[in-house]
Amino acid sequence: MRTDPRGTDPRTLGTATGGETVPTVPPAATAVRRTTVDVTALLERGRTLATPVLRAAIDRLAPPMDTVAAYHFGWIDAQGNPADGDGGKAVRPALAVLSAEVTGAAPETGIPGAVAVELVHNFSLLHDDLMDGDEQRRHRDTVWKVHGPAQAILVGDALFALANEVLLELGTVEAGRATRRLTRASRALIDGQAQDISYEHRDRVSVEECLEMEGNKTGALLASASSIGAVLGGADERTADMLEKYGYHLGLAFQAVDDLLGIWGDPEATGKQTWSDLRQRKKSLPVVAALAAGGPASERLGEMLAADAKSSDFENFSEAEFAARAALIEEAGGREWTAEEARRQHTIAIEALDAVDMPDQVRDRFAALADFVVVRKR
Amino acid sequence: MRTDPRGTDPRTLGTATGGETVPTVPPAATAVRRTTVDVTALLERGRTLATPVLRAAIDRLAPPMDTVAAYHFGWIDAQGNPADGDGGKAVRPALAVLSAEVTGAAPETGIPGAVAVELVHNFSLLHDDLMDGDEQRRHRDTVWKVHGPAQAILVGDALFALANEVLLELGTVEAGRATRRLTRASRALIDGQAQDISYEHRDRVSVEECLEMEGNKTGALLASASSIGAVLGGADERTADMLEKYGYHLGLAFQAVDDLLGIWGDPEATGKQTWSDLRQRKKSLPVVAALAAGGPASERLGEMLAADAKSSDFENFSEAEFAARAALIEEAGGREWTAEEARRQHTIAIEALDAVDMPDQVRDRFAALADFVVVRKR
Numbered sequence: 001m002r003t004d005p006r007g008t009d010p011r012t013l014g015t016a017t018g019g020e021t022v023p024t025v026p027p028a029a030t031a032v033r034r035t036t037v038d039v040t041a042l043l044e045r046g047r048t049l050a051t052p053v054l055r056a057a058i059d060r061l062a063p064p065m066d067t068v069a070a071y072h073f074g075w076i077d078a079q080g081n082p083a084d085g086d087g088g089k090a091v092r093p094a095l096a097v098l099s100a101e102v103t104g105a106a107p108e109t110g111i112p113g114a115v116a117v118e119l120v121h122n123f124s125l126l127h128d129d130l131m132d133g134d135e136q137r138r139h140r141d142t143v144w145k146v147h148g149p150a151q152a153i154l155v156g157d158a159l160f161a162l163a164n165e166v167l168l169e170l171g172t173v174e175a176g177r178a179t180r181r182l183t184r185a186s187r188a189l190i191d192g193q194a195q196d197i198s199y200e201h202r203d204r205v206s207v208e209e210c211l212e213m214e215g216n217k218t219g220a221l222l223a224s225a226s227s228i229g230a231v232l233g234g235a236d237e238r239t240a241d242m243l244e245k246y247g248y249h250l251g252l253a254f255q256a257v258d259d260l261l262g263i264w265g266d267p268e269a270t271g272k273q274t275w276s277d278l279r280q281r282k283k284s285l286p287v288v289a290a291l292a293a294g295g296p297a298s299e300r301l302g303e304m305l306a307a308d309a310k311s312s313d314f315e316n317f318s319e320a321e322f323a324a325r326a327a328l329i330e331e332a333g334g335r336e337w338t339a340e341e342a343r344r345q346h347t348i349a350i351e352a353l354d355a356v357d358m359p360d361q362v363r364d365r366f367a368a369l370a371d372f373v374v375v376r377k378r
Numbered sequence: 379m380r381t382d383p384r385g386t387d388p389r390t391l392g393t394a395t396g397g398e399t400v401p402t403v404p405p406a407a408t409a410v411r412r413t414t415v416d417v418t419a420l421l422e423r424g425r426t427l428a429t430p431v432l433r434a435a436i437d438r439l440a441p442p443m444d445t446v447a448a449y450h451f452g453w454i455d456a457q458g459n460p461a462d463g464d465g466g467k468a469v470r471p472a473l474a475v476l477s478a479e480v481t482g483a484a485p486e487t488g489i490p491g492a493v494a495v496e497l498v499h500n501f502s503l504l505h506d507d508l509m510d511g512d513e514q515r516r517h518r519d520t521v522w523k524v525h526g527p528a529q530a531i532l533v534g535d536a537l538f539a540l541a542n543e544v545l546l547e548l549g550t551v552e553a554g555r556a557t558r559r560l561t562r563a564s565r566a567l568i569d570g571q572a573q574d575i576s577y578e579h580r581d582r583v584s585v586e587e588c589l590e591m592e593g594n595k596t597g598a599l600l601a602s603a604s605s606i607g608a609v610l611g612g613a614d615e616r617t618a619d620m621l622e623k624y625g626y627h628l629g630l631a632f633q634a635v636d637d638l639l640g641i642w643g644d645p646e647a648t649g650k651q652t653w654s655d656l657r658q659r660k661k662s663l664p665v666v667a668a669l670a671a672g673g674p675a676s677e678r679l680g681e682m683l684a685a686d687a688k689s690s691d692f693e694n695f696s697e698a699e700f701a702a703r704a705a706l707i708e709e710a711g712g713r714e715w716t717a718e719e720a721r722r723q724h725t726i727a728i729e730a731l732d733a734v735d736m737p738d739q740v741r742d743r744f745a746a747l748a749d750f751v752v753v754r755k756r
Contacts, residue, residue, distance in 0.1 A: 168557055
């Protein structure tokens with residue numbers, strides 16, 4: 001009999017969070033109100049406010065680190081010519097400036113927080129790409145590929161230090177509190193990467209372990225992004241904690257969607273190969289949930305992946321072979337469970353918001369960003 | 379005619395700082411008073427106060443990072459058995475707890491600062507050893523050799539984050555100020571490593587460039603160590619700045635002595651090979667000063683090193699060949715200039731101390747530590 005990987009039948013869990021059947025659509029009750037929020041404008045606002053300050057911070061780096069960092073951010077190409085790279089979705093800066101408004105402060109109050117969070121995020125990308133041997137990021141060669149491993153280490157270190165510098169030079173008590181919280185998130189990020197690396201060498205990873213790792217790698221920094229502006233605006237500890245809770249679960253929802261896109265995403269939208277995570281043998285949520293589910297499809301998948309791990313021909317697998325694995329994951333319930341998990345985490349995030357006193361307009365915007373994260377296609 | 383690499387005749391400089399002829403002995407006038415200071419006990423105090431707190435901080439790291447860090451610090455061997463490794467001279471913790479006493483606070487006030495500085499120092503060692511490809515440190519295989527490059531990156535990152543965590547969880551305004559200063563020093567450390575790497579690819583490095591790099595790599599963190607306890611004890615900005623100045627120039631003196639030991643040190647005392655820095659083609663102070671001095675020996679040295687850089691046989695050079703290069707460096711004045719530079723920096727450090735109001739006993743101890751750094755044999 002099929003059992004839920006977390007010890008609860010997924011159908012019950014589905015019911016508990018509202019029994020929705022289309023997992024990536026937000027709960028209907030509140031979504032109506034949120035349709036008035038222009039998410040694109042919200043993301044654009046975060047980007048517009050944060051980018052000049054981020055650029056000014058990068059300009060402080062000693063050569064050649066400033067150039068290497070500018071390449072990483074997509075502002076120049078490998079030859080040093082100006083470029084207009086894909087800066088990503090910019091969810092974090094949008095959250096950081098929005099969170100300042102929780103306390104009634106201007107969005108600008110959140111800018112140093114937005115910049116610090118982006119610096120920490122990019123520090124981790126630089127180091128993780130090197131550790132994981134990833135050669136491509138945002139459709140371009142990674143820094144270690146272009147500028148060598150030493151520069152990837154060095155510039156990552158510099159961005160990490162710069163993150164604290166940008167906050168602490170504000171010289172306020174609030175900046176000290178914000179840095180302390182960001183430091184805790186940075187440690188979680190590092191823990192998550194350590195877990196990710198150790199899981200690679202293991203045959204089996206439990207759903208709990210996978211969620212813990214994703215909470216560290218994605219949840220912790222979105223928690224920072226969602227609260228740092230408020231902390232800089234003088235929010236009390238409880239408010240900051242609840243905003244962190246919103247961001248943490250938003251991060252888990254984000255990652256669940258990412259894991260779905262990593263297998264079933266449209267290559268044109270994601271910019272990744274088909275079956276991307278399967279090609280990388282990533283033990284993502286759909287995979288670990290399918291393996292933990294039990295039943296014939298789950299067992300067949302387990303045997304297949306065990307054989308793949310020893311196969312010398314894996315690099316030459318055809319589309320059909322990956323499609324077969326994806327079908328088994330779906331048949332074992334891994335896809336459905338992960339979509340449901342995204343909803344569960346989305347619901348917890350929204351509930352955390354409701355526990356914080358803030359202007360309605362700000363709450364709607366937070367909720368709309370959460371909806372965006374769950375319904376996005378890339 | 380031989381000219382001083384910094385544009386001043388070294389004999390004049392020697393006279394300016396007291397005209398001493400034995401460069402590694404401190405000025406006689408104050409040394410008498412300092413003989414009452416037990417430097418060994420002072421170093422032991424710093425070590426004894428800081429080590430348990432450092433160990434507790436490392437214990438917070440998630441596995442396997444705690445083990446990797448414990449190996450790096452010499453607390454366990456590569457197999458995980460308890461070890462009693464060489465923890466180094468422990469000058470930094472001694473300075474940090476001593477600096478707390480400047481403000482009249484107990485030495486214990488400086489402990490979180492001592493631990494944070496040690497964490498930053500070891501973060502940089504972990505990353506630098508990997509970037510530089512160094513296989514040995516403190517007579518043992520480096521972390522990347524034993525545990526792989528990913529662990530060296532990851533644990534370095536974790537130590538860096540932990541440094542800020544240890545300070546910021548104090549939750550005081552002083553801790554925020556201390557973290558800000560430490561962050562600035564960390565960035566200098568990273569700048570110094572960037573310079574070190576870029577100099578490797580160049581034929582010539584000026585004395586100024588070498589001093590700037592050494593100020594970043596060694597001076598900045600000794601500046602932090604010398605002031606962080608005082609900052610935690612509530613010292614004003616000027617006091618902190620002057621203590622940083624003491625530490626920065628102490629660091630330059632320290633590095634000048636290190637550069638002398640790297641060529642002429644007794645292998646039994648240093649634990650390094652004979653002519654260690656020459657074997658690594660290090661552009662250290664004696665080398666760059668000799669090359670900049672001009673004159674027949676300087677020119678001959680320049681030709682030899684240029685030929686060495688292209689030589690495929692460099693790895694098999696005999697003792698006599700390195701001895702010949704060391705003799706040329708000495709003949710060109712590089713050894714004498716560096717010894718004089720150590721004295722100059724020592725003098726500036728002592729003068730900075732004199733500009734700070736502090737108990738006589740504390741001042742004597744700072745001065746004694748400065749003397750120790752300059753006269754040490756390892």
